[in-house]
Amino acid sequence: MSDLRELYQQIILDHNRAPRNFKEIDGANRVADANNPLCGDKFKLYIRVSDGVIEDIGFQGSGCAISKASASLMTSAVKGKTTAEAEGLFDAFHHLIMGSDAEGDAKVLGKLAAFSGVREFPARVKCATLSWHTLRAALAHTENTVSTE
Amino acid sequence: MSGQPVLAEDGLSSTAARGFDVEGVRRDFPILQRSVNGKPLVYLDNAATAQKPQVVIDAITRFYSHENSNIHRGVHYLSERATAAYEQAREKARGFLGAKESREVVFVRGTTDAINLVAAGYLRPRLREGDEILVSQMEHHSNIVPWQLAADERGAKIRVLPMTESGELKVEELDALLTKRTRLVAVAHVSNALGTVNAVRDIASAAHERGIPVLVDGAQAAPHLPIDVQQMGCDFYCLSGHKMFGPTGIGVLFGRAELLEAMTPYQGGGDMIRTVSFERTSYAPIPTKFEAGTPNIAGAVGLAAAIDYLSAFDWNALTGYEDEVLRYAHETIGAVPGVRIIGTAEHKTAVLSFLLEGIHAHDIGTIVDQDGIAIRTGHHCAQPVMDFYGVAATARASFALYNTKDEVDILAAGLRRVREVLG
Numbered sequence: 001m002s003d004l005r006e007l008y009q010q011i012i013l014d015h016n017r018a019p020r021n022f023k024e025i026d027g028a029n030r031v032a033d034a035n036n037p038l039c040g041d042k043f044k045l046y047i048r049v050s051d052g053v054i055e056d057i058g059f060q061g062s063g064c065a066i067s068k069a070s071a072s073l074m075t076s077a078v079k080g081k082t083t084a085e086a087e088g089l090f091d092a093f094h095h096l097i098m099g100s101d102a103e104g105d106a107k108v109l110g111k112l113a114a115f116s117g118v119r120e121f122p123a124r125v126k127c128a129t130l131s132w133h134t135l136r137a138a139l140a141h142t143e144n145t146v147s148t149e
Numbered sequence: 150m151s152g153q154p155v156l157a158e159d160g161l162s163s164t165a166a167r168g169f170d171v172e173g174v175r176r177d178f179p180i181l182q183r184s185v186n187g188k189p190l191v192y193l194d195n196a197a198t199a200q201k202p203q204v205v206i207d208a209i210t211r212f213y214s215h216e217n218s219n220i221h222r223g224v225h226y227l228s229e230r231a232t233a234a235y236e237q238a239r240e241k242a243r244g245f246l247g248a249k250e251s252r253e254v255v256f257v258r259g260t261t262d263a264i265n266l267v268a269a270g271y272l273r274p275r276l277r278e279g280d281e282i283l284v285s286q287m288e289h290h291s292n293i294v295p296w297q298l299a300a301d302e303r304g305a306k307i308r309v310l311p312m313t314e315s316g317e318l319k320v321e322e323l324d325a326l327l328t329k330r331t332r333l334v335a336v337a338h339v340s341n342a343l344g345t346v347n348a349v350r351d352i353a354s355a356a357h358e359r360g361i362p363v364l365v366d367g368a369q370a371a372p373h374l375p376i377d378v379q380q381m382g383c384d385f386y387c388l389s390g391h392k393m394f395g396p397t398g399i400g401v402l403f404g405r406a407e408l409l410e411a412m413t414p415y416q417g418g419g420d421m422i423r424t425v426s427f428e429r430t431s432y433a434p435i436p437t438k439f440e441a442g443t444p445n446i447a448g449a450v451g452l453a454a455a456i457d458y459l460s461a462f463d464w465n466a467l468t469g470y471e472d473e474v475l476r477y478a479h480e481t482i483g484a485v486p487g488v489r490i491i492g493t494a495e496h497k498t499a500v501l502s503f504l505l506e507g508i509h510a511h512d513i514g515t516i517v518d519q520d521g522i523a524i525r526t527g528h529h530c531a532q533p534v535m536d537f538y539g540v541a542a543t544a545r546a547s548f549a550l551y552n553t554k555d556e557v558d559i560l561a562a563g564l565r566r567v568r569e570v571l572g
Contacts, residue, residue, distance in 0.1 A: 062541060064511035065508075123515070
């Protein structure tokens with residue numbers, strides 16, 4: 001049970017119930033699709049980048065609590081950041097989920113640290129990282145649908 | 150589900166009265182004694198793979214410990230023993246399927262391999278542009294994709310026998326769907342995603358009236374229903390050992406002898422030939438023609454033990470017990486707030502697919518796993534079924550002869566907890 005509370009932390013449950021930036025944004029100039037068909041996680045990510053800054057970002061679609069909350073928190077974290085800062089967050093998040101450092105870089109991660117429990121559930125890593133890989137693909141103008149399965 | 154459970158005078162249920170001793174059955178399966186996440190294992194993922202009784206585990210160990218050798222080639226003692234064990238397994242599979250002759254039984258890796266064999270050896274050489282293959286709407290990907298590969302290559306097309314909202318095939322539409330261009334009908338005996346038991350006998354007879362052969366995917370039927378390919382009238386029947394309490398990597402393709410004889414080989418290699426020169430090769434007779442290379446001998450031995458194990462049950466007692474557990478699961482899981490059951494055909498077995506309102510199947514799977522409950526979540530390799538119901542995934546509890554009503558209660562409690570956690 002304690003492991004479950006670690007995975008489904010309050011902030012994750014909150015963002016699952018009421019996802020932020022859950023809409024198609026105006027004037028998006030980067031769009032990418034995410035699809036983990038085995039799980040049934042499917043999102044579309046919209047970004048407006050101007051002068052290397054993520055001015056606005058939104059997503060739509062459906063998926064499990066982890067993937068949806070992750071997309072919500074990811075969009076909240078990178079909004080207003082430069083693309084280079086977003087890349088830095090990607091690396092810090094990836095390290096939190098996959099690395100050996102259980103705490104992660106708390107200062108850099110902020111609310112994203114709520115995903116630290118995912119490392120104990122290897123089958124759910126792909127859910128937590130889906131939107132992040134999609135962000136990276138959108139920024140790189142990759143046209144293929146992103147999957148972490 | 151056939152028949153209502155009748156309570157005997159002493160209050161025991163009908164199955165107990167008929168002597169289905171589920172506690173005894175559970176003791177046959179060593180893995181059921183273990184715990185997962187500190188809780189007794191509740192294994193409800195039997196449609197993915199079933200657990201193995203000790204007799205199967207022992208048969209494989211005994212073979213490798215005392216009889217291991219290659220087959221059909223050595224004149225030495227062990228090779229003769231191994232050959233006899235392998236051919237005895239074939240004879241047991243023949244009996245299990247009700248086939249006329251053991252040469253109609255081809256050992257393969259599993260159902261997927263069996264279907265690919267038929268697609269390559271039977272369908273491809275006969276398929277022309279504009280031809281049609283009829284499959285049902287509830288097929289597993291393994292009974293869609295091999296036909297698609299052949300169809301794409303030849304410019305043929307796949308047609309689909311639709312189903313109703315409850316998950317029953319619209320057999321009455323067969324008349325319109327079976328055309329002069331239909332070269333094969335491929336249908337599941339039991340749906341892995343919905344549990345529907347299909348009217349394969351009716352489908353076979355409708356197809357045969359037009360001279361069209363029928364392949365039945367029996368992967369989900371073999372552990373739950375008695376099979377008689379002659380009575381069913383199918384031309385091909387496929388099953389997987391691991392879903393019927395046998396080992397992985399072994400399965401059976403039944404094919405009517407005249408069809409198998411007319412087919413081209415699937416893979417070339419040792420064992421499947423009569424004579425080989427650089428100019429030409431003549432092939433061994435069926436079924437050896439389709440068994441290139443050293444086969445899964447220990448797998449066949451393990452499958453034979455599984456067939457023996459399953460055949461020792463009285464089918465009426467077994468199906469009666471399984472129906473009772475499934476019916477209880479429908480009532481109990483269906484009563485959990487927010488649950489919607491997917492697949493409510495009148496005739497079904499062993500599978501309960503469901504949704505929990507507002508909660509993704511994947512989260513359900515993770516949370517009940519903490520209670521030691523193993524269920525499957527996802528599309529169950531049947532994306533057309535998911536599309537039909539407009540969902541991305543379902544949770545699926547699938548049962549075997551060792552599951553109990555107590556385990557259904559544990560699942561129901563687990564689902565209530567899912568709602569609390571994600572509430």
